[in-house]
Amino acid sequence: MESAVIETYGCTLNQADSDMIEGLLTNAGISVDRGLYSGKKNTDYVIVNTCTVKKPTEQRILDRLEKINGKGSKLIVTGCMASANADKIRAAAPEASIISISNIPEMLPKMLANGVNGDMLAYKRTDRSQFIYNPKGVIARIPISDGCLSSCSFCETKFARGPLNSFSEELVLKAVSNAVHNGAKEIELASQDTGAYGADKKTDIAQLVSKAVMTDGNFKVRIGMLNPEHLHKYIDRLIECYKSDKVYKFLHIPVQSGSDSVLKEMKRKYSADDFRAYVKEIRSKVPGISIATDMIVGYPTETEEDFSASINLLKETRPAITNVSKFWERPNATAKKSGRLSNEIIKGRSVMMARLAKSIQYEDLHHSIGTAERVCITESNSKSNIGRDIFYRNIAVNGNEELGSSIKVRIIGNSSVCLIAERCD
Numbered sequence: 001m002e003s004a005v006i007e008t009y010g011c012t013l014n015q016a017d018s019d020m021i022e023g024l025l026t027n028a029g030i031s032v033d034r035g036l037y038s039g040k041k042n043t044d045y046v047i048v049n050t051c052t053v054k055k056p057t058e059q060r061i062l063d064r065l066e067k068i069n070g071k072g073s074k075l076i077v078t079g080c081m082a083s084a085n086a087d088k089i090r091a092a093a094p095e096a097s098i099i100s101i102s103n104i105p106e107m108l109p110k111m112l113a114n115g116v117n118g119d120m121l122a123y124k125r126t127d128r129s130q131f132i133y134n135p136k137g138v139i140a141r142i143p144i145s146d147g148c149l150s151s152c153s154f155c156e157t158k159f160a161r162g163p164l165n166s167f168s169e170e171l172v173l174k175a176v177s178n179a180v181h182n183g184a185k186e187i188e189l190a191s192q193d194t195g196a197y198g199a200d201k202k203t204d205i206a207q208l209v210s211k212a213v214m215t216d217g218n219f220k221v222r223i224g225m226l227n228p229e230h231l232h233k234y235i236d237r238l239i240e241c242y243k244s245d246k247v248y249k250f251l252h253i254p255v256q257s258g259s260d261s262v263l264k265e266m267k268r269k270y271s272a273d274d275f276r277a278y279v280k281e282i283r284s285k286v287p288g289i290s291i292a293t294d295m296i297v298g299y300p301t302e303t304e305e306d307f308s309a310s311i312n313l314l315k316e317t318r319p320a321i322t323n324v325s326k327f328w329e330r331p332n333a334t335a336k337k338s339g340r341l342s343n344e345i346i347k348g349r350s351v352m353m354a355r356l357a358k359s360i361q362y363e364d365l366h367h368s369i370g371t372a373e374r375v376c377i378t379e380s381n382s383k384s385n386i387g388r389d390i391f392y393r394n395i396a397v398n399g400n401e402e403l404g405s406s407i408k409v410r411i412i413g414n415s416s417v418c419l420i421a422e423r424c425d
């Protein structure tokens, strides 16, 4: 039996795409390992699913490709770099086949059957929901669309994934039902921007989720990253969805900056006040909901005042999770034309904001000590387990619990990223 390794970088959508690739390889009778390729002899194929969001990640991937290239395994490179920066891949791995993710469903089986040669980079509008594959497991990652409706000036992904391509609602719902039938307890709806989902198909994320929770079974849906610019279109119906106990009370809305002038430069179509209002309304109607957000610090036009506005926005809205990123100029993204602040300024600001975010998260979680929660165990190893409560909070529980089991725990401690608990049922 032939063997393959899939190395995956990047977001939940990329992870879901690697699940799809695993399905295609498995259907072709090839045994699959996920994780980092160890250089193991007799590995027939190494598939690297790339990410292009940040420069350090891109460099790490290029270093890997250089290492893997020409070592005897057939190297296939896909993911966002394959579509946005194929030249860099070519330079690092001359022997690799580069295939854009939209071509994978059709081309990979053919290449496996007829010998893997050449590239396939042309953009192809494929509905990949028919190729969704969920290796038996507690967590099912369901891709719902490719691309988005925005053109954020810092974003390279836009050049990789192209315009919005929402997958069929019917097939996505079928994939949800199959996954639940196969034992999934957590359904992660994944895309670049779930907020744009369906704008090209007369549906939207609120409608999709309201139908998904009709599926029989004991599971919870996690709604993926949602650009706040779309919320006004369906916020009432989305809030209705959160009333179901089959939806994690968790919403990831990347704000990126607290300064309206920086948001304008970033081509983000909402204001800091819009974000404040959304957070306030959603919290008032979905008590306890975990709001996650992203912040970019050191955007080329960001002044000290702009940075203070971002800091103040975090202090006011106190997100449960803030992913702080430094600004990186990207090859195709328009922001690179705006110059660059010094590394010193960017570093200083990201350290300061990361420290603030961490203290907000720690204080927020600390309030839960002594409370009891019901959690679903979604990750487990011999020593400890990670469970998720209805607010999608990370809860570490000692002992050896069964994956997918639902247990009652008492919170006995916390860090800035997770709660620590002991079983109490």
Ligand code: SF4
Residues within 6 Å of the ligand: 147, 148, 149, 150, 151, 152, 155, 156, 157, 158, 192, 193, 227
């Ligand atoms: S919404 Fe903006 S940041 Fe997100 S993928 Fe689209 S262009 Fe990039």
